[in-house]
Amino acid sequence: MGKKVFLVDTTICNGCYSCHIGCKDEHVANDWTPIAKPMPEIDHFWFKLDEKVRGTVPKVKVAYTPRFCMHCDNPTCAQACPTEGAIYKRDDGLVIIDPIKCTGCRKCMEACPYDVIYFNRDLNIAQKCTGCAHLLDAGWKETRCSDNCPTLSIRIVDEDSEEAKNFIAESEFYKPEIADKMKPRVYYKGLPKKFIAGTVFDPAQDEVVIGGCVTLTAADGNVSKIKTDHFGDFWFENLPDGKFKLEIEADGKTKLFDNLDTAVADINLGDIPLT
């Protein structure tokens, strides 16, 4: 059995929640012991779609970020579990909470830095994404979330496949700062960063400024330049959290924005009169 990895491309996620629904459809009122006991009808999100509205009117984007068990190669949940074999890693890389052995102590929930384990009060067990191990064992090549996904934004594939290698080469981790420790098996593209955007116009002419030069300088001195487009718009995307300086220049007129802090939020500078 090849080791599995999940590839999540958020740039083609439309936020339809069919992943979440596939997970519920598979697990609510269906008992897949020994892999999983039934999931409660609501309030469990073994497959959770985080939804974030970024920016302010009219520079707004919505970021959808699928979050589920990372099936870590260094699963702190398993290490925290006091019951021998209650949380184990399969040969295919999937991490499973044994629904029979679990005693409901919740130590795994505290130990998981990704917040993807849920407690089932009725059954007194911890539950989470199983990678649809029961389906893979039955011959499936998909999980329910990936099979339901209309855009192939979520894929489960063999780690040594071409698709995985190509994807991983350009990918990133959710919470990259702990990736080295946890060794997650879920790879992302397009995790939301920050943007600085605005529209430049000339109030005297009542016209947008097209081709205006916008220069963004990061605290480390890194400089990027773009020109305003046919709507007078500029968008600096995929910015890290940090302090920036932004300068607009057109027809000899300039405008300066100092001390822009993307750590707080995405920044819409609004409609900027260039005078």
Place this chain on the structure above:
Amino acid sequence: MSDAISNKALPGTAPPNAGADKTVVKAINLSGGIFGACPAHVDVKDGKVVRIRPLHYDSKYDFESFNPWEMERNGVKLRPLTKSVPPPWGLAYKKRTYSPNRVPYPMKRVDWDPNGERNTQNRGSSKFERISWDEATDIIASEIKRIHKEYGPLAILVQGDGHSESKLIHAPHGCSTLLLNKMGGFTQQVRNPDSWEGWYWGAKHVWGKGFIGNMAPAENLVNDMTENTDMIVLQGGDPETTPWGFRGQFASRLMFFWQKAGIEQVYICPDLNYSAAVHANKWIPILPNTDAAMQLAIIYTWVVEGTYDKEYVATHAVGMDKIEDYVLGKVDGVPKTPKWASEKCGVPSYTIKAMARHWAKVRTSTGHYFGGGFIRGPYATEPARLECIQLGMQGLGKPGQHHAQIAYMGMPKNITWDQLNYDIANSDPSTGFQEYSGTFETIKQKDPELYERIFNPHRGTPQAWGKQFIPKTLIEEAIKAGTDKHINFWGTGGHEEEPIDQMIKYQYPVKKGDLRFSGSEKKNLAHNDTDIDKIYERIDYDGVPIHMVWTDTPCRQTCWGDGFDIGMTIRSPQIEFVLAQHPWLENDCIYADIVLPANTTLEVDDVMPCVRDGEHFQTMLNMRQAVKPIGESKSDFECVVEIAKKLDMEKEVTIGRTVEQYVEGVYKGMNFDKITPWEEFQEKDYMVIPVSKNWKKLPAGLYEFYKDPVGHPLPTPTGKLEFCSTNLSKYFPNDEERPPYPQWIEKGITHDERLSSSRARTYPLLIITNHPRWRVHAQADDIPWTKEAMTGKIRGFDGYLYEPCWINPKDAEARGIKTGDIVKVFNERGIVLCGALVMERIMPGAVSVDHGARTDIIIPGKLDRGGAINLITPKGLTSRHAGGQATTSFLVDVQRASMEELDKWRREYPEAWNREYDRASGLKANAWVERGK
């Protein structure tokens, strides 16, 4: 990324039915009618549904045998996936089958006595008791006989139209007509175009009939736009919402593909709709229903800067002089400048100019998929017609320049087009059905009895075919007319009517000598013929007022306008009997006197041709029963058969055939056995119709009209784009609400819903009521899992799941509203409670509540807790002579519901406030059953 788009990386994957003992195929789209979509596999174990999953087309066939199409732009490719891409609620559909809101058994309203007091005034208030099927059908049969004897057959109104599950034999709507049509007829509720009012009542007068008002023909638009379009302007269109219920999520893949291929997408709408949220290069927020102002300013800019295609306009359009005069202010002294428009629509004048110049420069198409505030509000005819003019001024029909219902039409054709010898030559291109209606035509030729049996129930949506009819928008007015008055209206509102039909004054009740469209002459009809008497014939019977309502479409309150009034009007004693058949006890069901338990697609054997555009491939499905009927339910068709038995009419309804015989008759009747033998289809339960090798040969959209407007004229009186309409000039020269050429209508006798109104002092916000993301109109509001999405439902502090009301942080702050608060959305028509969702996806001054939530009426006519926003939409039509509904973009205010208010309602209406409620799925049928639970 491009791998996922192009599907290069995907090997065929065909999941086995793990843990199941049976797998069946179902169409799980919710548009209903004779065409299905979204094929899915349903796994069943021990008589219960285990899961519903996309159909992998290649699970029983070789993928390459489908001759998959391919499109390319700038090195990015799009190919079909090997699987279907159903919408989320389709994939969760078992929750509808097992919903706690299912009607469990036949029920009678406790204080409705057909032999004594009918207590019609208590409809919607009094509860139900369980009765047997035998008792129910006895009462129904005797009521039908009594009504027929006392008033005549036309006294029964059939509400049997609209969207639903996709079932052919067990049609969710209109099966009652199979019975009543053979007993002397019925009065038909004609479903008006309820998502594209502007195209139907407006655009038809610019480019002719079109496809129900949209541009037609619309062949091969998807590939042509892929290759040639630079910018797509979406004025209210949301390809991430409205296509879902019809054809699933292919449109989503397409928009991502176009995005990655570098085709610019500009969204002009008050909300950052779901498509704009992930696809927009540019979002231009615009105040609800003020699009016409921005459009006029764009046209003004093109006129003063000379940046439109004057040559094209001279040869392809009439009436440009009138448009020029109007935008330059020569008619009313008001030039329609960007500054003028900006004050109306809230878009900065410099942005309007930038938009106008960019549009004039690059190859631009407009994108819609029905829906959107742009096309459904008061005076929707004007923005629709202005869009036609915008497109015309830049050369409509040139490569890359179209009006596109994103993938609704215009996908690569399959082989039924060029290899199965359908009578395409004689089909009507303006219907847009073309080869697909041809497939049904072949049943008609081979087996007319079967054709009538299969097709008639579904005719209620596109056609006005009843002997007497009432447009769906005017049912309440018809009831209020009583038994001694009549109502008038222009045009039946039937989807497939000619534009000239809108010039005819109809009335209810009908009378001898009234005009009726002569369907038999349809194929020979000259579209430019304005001589009504040549096209229409005169009827030779008199109608009668209605006294009974038979509905299988009980969603008027939440889908049509001024819903509170609907709930009050149906209490009229003139309506002696209301019969509802429906799977769920929701919305109008509670106004019925008898409710029959209908069932869902998972519970029946059926067959479904999924042969319309908009998916990766077209398919034919043998939809076998997945699970046994829930409770005492029967299919909509079987409900009618049970009644027919009591009237000695069973054979007339069933035509003496079994379901198996229907399935075989339809399959062979549509010539599908020429693609896949009947035996193989029975074994595999689905077949995929291969793509034609010749699909690229069909000219895109109006290309032929563009090349040769004389040889390929439009179906308008002049054969050209009528910027100023010949028909409207002739029949309604003085109509100030739909003038001969489109204008800005600030207010009129029908509507007063703008910020300039004195009403705006009390109701200062403009609300949009989009087609819902998490439902299809009224369908699927009981699925617990979609409610868990951020924009699904808002759980109030009281545990109730409220419909979200989007409000901008500025408007929320001014009102002390926070996300999660229970808020009142209200105007003089009533109060609807919602849950506040404070966010930047809605512009200041506008709020948004998706329509179609289930009603949960606390005070009849006044207060609703379910979030059914249509309860307080305007009463009036689109405009005086345009019979659409105006259910979006109207004045309201939003305020936090105070603890005192909530407490007062809870105390004064304890029974309504404390109705039995399921924490996960919401309302429960049990709440309305008094005896015999």
